[in-house]
Amino acid sequence: MxxxxxxxxxxxxxxxxxxxxxxxxxxxxxxxxxxxxxxxxxxxxxxxxxxxxxPLADGGEGTLDVLVAAWGGEILDVATTDALGRPRTGRVGLSSEKQGARLAVIEAADANGLPAVVDQPLRALDADTAGVGALVCAALSAGATEILMCLGGSATSDGGSGMLRALGARLLDASGNDVAPGARGLAELHEIDLSEIDTRAGKGGWRVACDVDHPLTGVGGAAAVFGPQKGASPEQVELIDRGLARLARLLAEATGGEANELAALPGLGAAGGLALGPVALFGAQLVPGSALVSDAVxxxxxxxxxxxxxxxxxxxxxxxxxxxxxxxxxxxxxxxxxxxxxxxxxxxxxxxxxxxxxxxxxxxxxxxxxxxxxxxxxxxxxxxxxxxxxxxxxxxxxxxxxxxxxxxxx
Structure with missing residues (x-):
């Protein structure tokens, strides 16, 4: 042929x-x-x-690296603390400055992550988010005009109260004394003093990337669903849930919001309610982390x-x-x-x-x-x-x- x-x-x-x-x-x-x-x-x-x-991420571990690689910028090492208050190094991702705007990406688990504290018995009531607040302060000092906080993998259930303290808020009991750190202190919470909170935190925009849609409180909330993973007993789950509800009520009163509406917001239960303060005080938007990353790349x-x-x-x-x-x-x-x-x-x-x-x-x-x-x-x-x-x-x-x-x- x-x-x-x-x-x-x-x-x-x-x-x-x-x-x-x-x-x-x-x-x-x-x-x-x-x-x-x-x-x-x-x-x-x-x-x-x-x-x-x-490479993708869902708002938790790895999100900072993926986003900085996609958007360009730099990563700063920041001295902070873990969920038990021990010194550690965290990171803040900073986008390249464009028209006077600069986005900071914070992976909260760098400071409140569960893997960093598994060398100790889990202490659900004491784990605290003050280290996340240190990352936010570092981002603001570096000139960030917008904060993107990525949640996931946390050891904490304090409703972000530790982060608020790091930003200058005071959480007080009925006698006017500071309550204990972590979810333990929320049981005694009577008043929130916001007079000294860092004003830079409220001037820019906030987004919070989360990988779950659980509300703050109730049977599908932060304490009930995730508390046992962080070492909380059934009695401690109830205590944490009541404390988170109290924190939400006081923040709603301070801002003229509705506590029940706030606590029921889908996604607010992520990372033990870490986004509660930014949502109530700074108008933070909750966004699905996986959607944000997939759009970015x-x-x-x-x-x-x-x-x-x-x-x-x-x-x-x-x-x-x-x-x-x-x-x-x-x-x-x-x-x-x-x-x-x-x-x-x-x-x-x-x-x-x-x-x-x-x-x-x-x-x-x-x-x-x-x-x-x-x-x-x-x-x-x-x-x-x-x-x-x-x-x-x-x-x-x-x-x-x-x-x-x-x-x-x-």
Whole structure:
């Protein structure tokens, strides 16, 4: 058969794979996870594949690094304290100054994070957010005109009262004495003196990025849902809940707001109510952290024309579908389908979403309803320490398997 008779074989298009993981706590940062997953995709499809790496975050751990990388700027080291009052170094991300405006990104867990205090017995009543206030003061002193505070992974349940004290507020008992730090002091709280609060804090804008939509108080609130994770007994949960309600009432009275409305605000229960003060006093806006980050890095645009998207997190469970990175990737993948040009006779299809996780706690039916394919990175029985030590290699291996299953051999 002649060459002209054989014709030319059709050329395969180069597949586009979007790699958009969260960090895997205490194991792998989001950028490291993205690099590992990308290497696995290349093993499956060869060097011809086009990979778009977009490390993500949900407002918690890793958000500062992702946002500063996306927006440009610098990161300052700041002397602060942990949730038990011990010295530590935190960070403040500062955007490049544009037209006199400068945004400061604060990752609250740098100062009130649970991982920093697990070397001690958990003390839910005493854990305090004064160190977060030190970060805010440093940001204001560095010229920040807007604060973006990222919540998540906290050891505290004090309603941000420690942060307010660091900014100059006084929390007083019925005798006019300062109450004890942490949630413990809220039980004795009678009055809030705002006369000496740092005026710089109220002059700029505030946004608070959170990864949950729980209210401040009640059965779905900060104490009831997250208190036990921070070491609170059932009796302490009730005490914390009453204290948070008291703090909300006094702040509402000071600003002419409505306490019940304030306490019921979705997301205000994040990080033990840390955003209560900024919302009540400075008009802070609560924003879904995963949405803010995905917009900053351009996830929607990156998904255009993609053959699949791979995301990752430490544990895939019901909360993953409620404001975490996985839920945001799913939403963007659906929107990408809806935005695609209509083709006559064809049903628009979503970008396939693969989730890699240290543990998968959703059933097959739950994953199917959500529209995800889930892979655990564990090869077999292993301790947590073993999984954490091998996380990058395990992510690469799982990504290679998932890519071959979803896209074939390339």
């Amino acid at each position: 002649s060459g002209s008779a054989r014709g030319t074989l059709p050329q395969r298009s180069v597949p586009i794979v979007v790699v958009a993981p969260d960090s895997l706590k205490s194991s792998c940062t989001a950028p490291d996870a993205a690099r590992a997953i990308a290497s696995g995709v290349r093993r499956a499809l060869g060097q011809g594949v086009q990979i778009r790496e977009l 351009g996830l929607r645009d990156a998904l255009a024309g993609a053959a699949m998207v791979i995301t990752a997190e430490g544990r895939l469970d019901a909360q993953s579908l409620q404001g975490k990175v996985v839920s945001r990737v799913l939403a963007e993948a659906r929107d990408c389908r809806d935005d695609a040009p209509a083709v006559a006779g064809e049903e628009p299809s979503s970008v396939p979403v693969v989730v890699l996780a240290g543990s998968v706690e959703l059933s097959f039916e739950e994953c199917q309803r959500a529209g995800i394919a889930a892979w655990s990175i564990a090869r077999g029985p292993a301790t947590l320490d073993q999984l954490q030590a091998d996380t990058p290699a395990l992510l690469a291996e799982a990504a290679a398997h998932a890519t071959r299953v979803v896209l074939g051999e390339g």
